[in-house]
Amino acid sequence: MAAFLKSAIMRPQVQRAWLVLPALLLLLVVFAYPVGSLLLRSFSEPRWGFQNFVALFTQTVYARALVNTVIISGSVTLICLLGGYPLAYSIAQAKGQMRRLLIFAVLIPFWTSILVRTFAWLVLLQNRGVINRTILWLGLSDQPITMVHNRIGVLVGMVHILLPFMVLPLYSVMVRISGTYTEAAASLGATPVRNFLRVYLPMSWPGVTNGTVLVFVIGLGYFITPALLGGAGDTMIAQLIETEVSDFGQWGIAGALSLVLLVGVGVTFALLFQTGLGIRAR
Amino acid sequence: MMARGFGTETLWSSLRIAITALIVVFLVAPMLIVLIISFSSAPFLMFPPPGFSLQWYRKLFSDPAWIDSLVTSIEIVVPTGLLAMTVGTAAALGLARSDFPAKRLVVGFLMAPLVVPVIIIAAAIFGVFRVWNLNGTLPGFILAHTVLTVPYVLSTVLTSLQMVDEQYEKAALTLGASPWLVFCRIVFPLILPGVLSGLLFAMVISFDELVVSLFIGSPTFRPVAVQMWSDVLGDIDPTIAAIGTLLFLFSLLVLLLEALMRRVGIESPLLGQS
Numbered sequence: 001m002a003a004f005l006k007s008a009i010m011r012p013q014v015q016r017a018w019l020v021l022p023a024l025l026l027l028l029v030v031f032a033y034p035v036g037s038l039l040l041r042s043f044s045e046p047r048w049g050f051q052n053f054v055a056l057f058t059q060t061v062y063a064r065a066l067v068n069t070v071i072i073s074g075s076v077t078l079i080c081l082l083g084g085y086p087l088a089y090s091i092a093q094a095k096g097q098m099r100r101l102l103i104f105a106v107l108i109p110f111w112t113s114i115l116v117r118t119f120a121w122l123v124l125l126q127n128r129g130v131i132n133r134t135i136l137w138l139g140l141s142d143q144p145i146t147m148v149h150n151r152i153g154v155l156v157g158m159v160h161i162l163l164p165f166m167v168l169p170l171y172s173v174m175v176r177i178s179g180t181y182t183e184a185a186a187s188l189g190a191t192p193v194r195n196f197l198r199v200y201l202p203m204s205w206p207g208v209t210n211g212t213v214l215v216f217v218i219g220l221g222y223f224i225t226p227a228l229l230g231g232a233g234d235t236m237i238a239q240l241i242e243t244e245v246s247d248f249g250q251w252g253i254a255g256a257l258s259l260v261l262l263v264g265v266g267v268t269f270a271l272l273f274q275t276g277l278g279i280r281a282r
Numbered sequence: 283m284m285a286r287g288f289g290t291e292t293l294w295s296s297l298r299i300a301i302t303a304l305i306v307v308f309l310v311a312p313m314l315i316v317l318i319i320s321f322s323s324a325p326f327l328m329f330p331p332p333g334f335s336l337q338w339y340r341k342l343f344s345d346p347a348w349i350d351s352l353v354t355s356i357e358i359v360v361p362t363g364l365l366a367m368t369v370g371t372a373a374a375l376g377l378a379r380s381d382f383p384a385k386r387l388v389v390g391f392l393m394a395p396l397v398v399p400v401i402i403i404a405a406a407i408f409g410v411f412r413v414w415n416l417n418g419t420l421p422g423f424i425l426a427h428t429v430l431t432v433p434y435v436l437s438t439v440l441t442s443l444q445m446v447d448e449q450y451e452k453a454a455l456t457l458g459a460s461p462w463l464v465f466c467r468i469v470f471p472l473i474l475p476g477v478l479s480g481l482l483f484a485m486v487i488s489f490d491e492l493v494v495s496l497f498i499g500s501p502t503f504r505p506v507a508v509q510m511w512s513d514v515l516g517d518i519d520p521t522i523a524a525i526g527t528l529l530f531l532f533s534l535l536v537l538l539l540e541a542l543m544r545r546v547g548i549e550s551p552l553l554g555q556s
Contacts, residue, residue, distance in 0.1 A: 017376050019376030034410040105310055119526065221401055238401040258406075
């Protein structure tokens, strides 16, 4: 009887695992196999060997794109952190209606198509756009500043898209930091700056690392914004993968670029988990 | 001493409030611009517009290219959502209550499409679809988009399964109900909010998806996102603002629906306990 009961209770455990199979099969065929063969082609095309990787690190076009990718993604991450930290702090400090309103403002871009937003920036940043006319009117410059199809355009567009990915992890950590710690430090004589550096910043650090890694990793693989708002000097890895595949059919190079990009993403995540402050810690 | 400390603090907090206000303007401005331009009466792109009209909305619904792409998008989004919902829910059910050696590995694998840069997935799928003759076809789009959206369904359903007490299922099974009956009568009603929000997520993401669609699309088979892309690349006209505004309103509607379902989802386990 006991054995019967036990097996009856255990039944759901054993019987249900097969339900994973359809999803597993789909991802194996339409995700793992394609990605695996793309990566493999970096070694096998046009012939077996490392020639594609040698080309990647020696030819200027590819080396430039690799450097661009790290620099652009890094600057976007830094700008997002500098802007996102005070914003997240303000949201965490705000109460009731004000807090909801600020969260809504952060989420609006989340729910607007990337293409539509990029279009809006094209309109805003162009030479005869609102921003340039304001600059001319204020007399900050006597001629329009070019802000599209160059680095400024890429940074503005990417920061706009990636800022929520910085603010939300920061906010989720900050909202749980009790005000009593900073109050205690202040009453013991800590100056505001010292209080922030020694008390608040260390406590919000998990949010900083999570947001930084998230923004940097997403930025590494970015395609749409640099393609539309960037110029010839702002080509990133993702754009090269696209042109190598659709324009030149150079699958070996495309595979090598993909492998490098994937390793970059993997190393960044590994660094995050190394610090022990991984996304799981939330 | 006291006064100086207070002074720097107000200086810092007013600086912070100023930064916050600037960033909020930065975040919201593009959407406002799009909204205003979509009602422009100018015959071409102009900001600020000289007057207001509905001409770009009329153009959106009369231009065959936009209508075609809208139809194509619906043809893709509906089956993708249903397939992702079915496959993802099944996987979540299989994973939630069972314990097998490689379980964490399997969960990680099923979530991988969120971590691998989408440009890699796009190039890779394009490569194998060329061999399988699936580029520019409806089945190709459905398969590719399902892969990208299954992780969202999986995570929403897994979350709602965590809120369902396992004891209900065990009790029903011990009392002799078949596993299928237990699923239909007990588990499914309880996880329905999670399943539906997974479906909504999957459909919104499939509709918005651009990178994979750019690769596997063809001139005759292009969803709205690809149509918008070629519009932004070519001669920009305010039609894209009109569709952007509509998409935004649709997203708000989805958000509202989601919130509504969450509320129902929180209530149902409570009802079960009383």
